[in-house]
Amino acid sequence: MSMHRFAIIIGFLGGILGFALSGAAFAAESPNLGEPISEADLAPWDINIMPDGTGLPVGSGTATEGAPIFVQKCAICHGAQGEGGEARALNAGPPAATLDGGKSIANFWPYATTVFDFIRRAMPPTAPNTLPAEEVYALTAYVLYLNEIIGENDVIDKDTLPEVRLPNRDNFIIRFPERI
């Protein structure tokens, strides 16, 4: 090996070494103060339900089972038949929503999984995140039934809910696709 070639190799290695060092120095500049946490330990906060059903818990319910729970926990704001009151109507509403109002699950919402997600995280507003999964499934089924999407004895669970197709799903235009 000539000295010339040796120098090139050393220089090349030095370059790699220098890059690695600077990379390490750069990483060390970031504080890295977050504590690692396991999937099991973060599970109590991991409540997002995705449109494909990811995140849905074990359990099931029907509209028939949901009706008495609705009367007990929801009707005070949403009306005895979901016709609305202090809070929104939860029935099918008009055939189409307009700027005069009338957005409903039947005529506007794109995904049925959103119903489960929102009931669980936000309802009832005085005690959200307290309903057991069985009750959330039953209320989801009841609200979908009020919207004439499913029958009163159709079972809603982690497999059937993502299969419920809401009528307006394909009626949306992404406003700024380049920003996503």
Next chain:
Amino acid sequence: MAKKRDDPSIENPENVAGNGLLHRRALLGQGALFAGAAATGLGASLTRAAAEPLVDGAGANQWGRVIAPYQTRSPFESDVVRTLTNPDNLVRNGHARTPHHMLKGMTTPNGLHFSICHSGVPDIDPSEHKLLIHGLVRQPRVFTMDALARYPMVSKIGFLECGGNSAPMFSNEPLQENVQALHGLVSCAEWTGVMLSTLLEEAGVDPRAKWMIAEGADAMRLSRSVPLAKGMDDAMIAFYQNGERIQPEQGYPMRLFLPGYEGNMNVKYLRRLELTEGSAMSYYESRTYSPILPDGTAYQFYFLQEVKSFITEPSPGLTLNEPGFHEISGIAYSGTGRITKVMVSADGGMSWGEAALQDPVLPKAFTRFTMPWRWDGQPAILQSRAWDESGAVQPTRESFIAQRGQTTRPPSVLGFPSQHFNSITSWAVDTNGEVRHVYA
């Protein structure tokens, strides 16, 4: 008269548009222009009756109040308050609107920043608050407030606007309301915190991730899907607002701040970010902030608060007490970047003059504009129109409504017929100096 409309400067060299709009520098130390103005009516006050004798006010010779640990404004300013939609804290959402007609400058005082809460205002103990970052990352991590406080912090002056701000202007008839009721769901502050990109880079983002689902620690765990591109761009986890810790109605102990994006996405009480391939289609993104279009379709993932301006003074409730000189003042902003130009009209859009922009003009922040005006006591219609550095221009009402629709009957001023309204606002001044909302 037609000639006057075409070139108002023929009559008075400092006129730049019809109905008495003056050159934006007419009173800013431009000697020649000011001299001209004095000759053409701006100096009218010189001809008034002699001034009242000077006397001392009540209490002028008394020892004053104690200096307070946390100072508050004068009792004479007690009517400068937000308007509330849920003052009794009933179990529904509540809004507080900023009184723009009584404020100046480019930042909103913390006590007057608009607020919307969907499950009341939580008082969160920062020692119990944590931020979890998980999902499509190399290693899920949880941060305490003490840990986050040690990260490098940056400050940014930025506006924050509810996606439903100005929604009453989707009404088919102009609602007789003031600027606070129509445009009070936007404010501007200096936000200080940690760039989210720093935390995301530490977490090690899986290339499959395209979204992050942000969630608050409020009772309803309000959640929104945010494009990861925004998270890596200029998103911030904000701890301070105008130099002091964020107040509970703004998300204490910390909130997500997404410059230029609709307020609801700027999740308050932020406690969790899950990185995902797709959107969660949460309630607020899939239902509430999806504006319906006239053909029955709807926009999804609107996010951007587009270029907009409105005049705050004169405006309804601020009656002009006499003809003569008045300064027109207003706010312009764009979620895309800097404001480059604001034009003002006093004749309902027939002629326009360029307003002065108050420095500094910052991207995605309020820009205060002013326009000197000599009101002749005759009816006038005041409008403003803004341009931003992307070239976007605030649309006329006609073109906006054609694309976005309007109601068939007037809605409640507290209603939200649609979202993301950014067209022109018109204020009509009558011969008594009273100002009302019109469509022009």
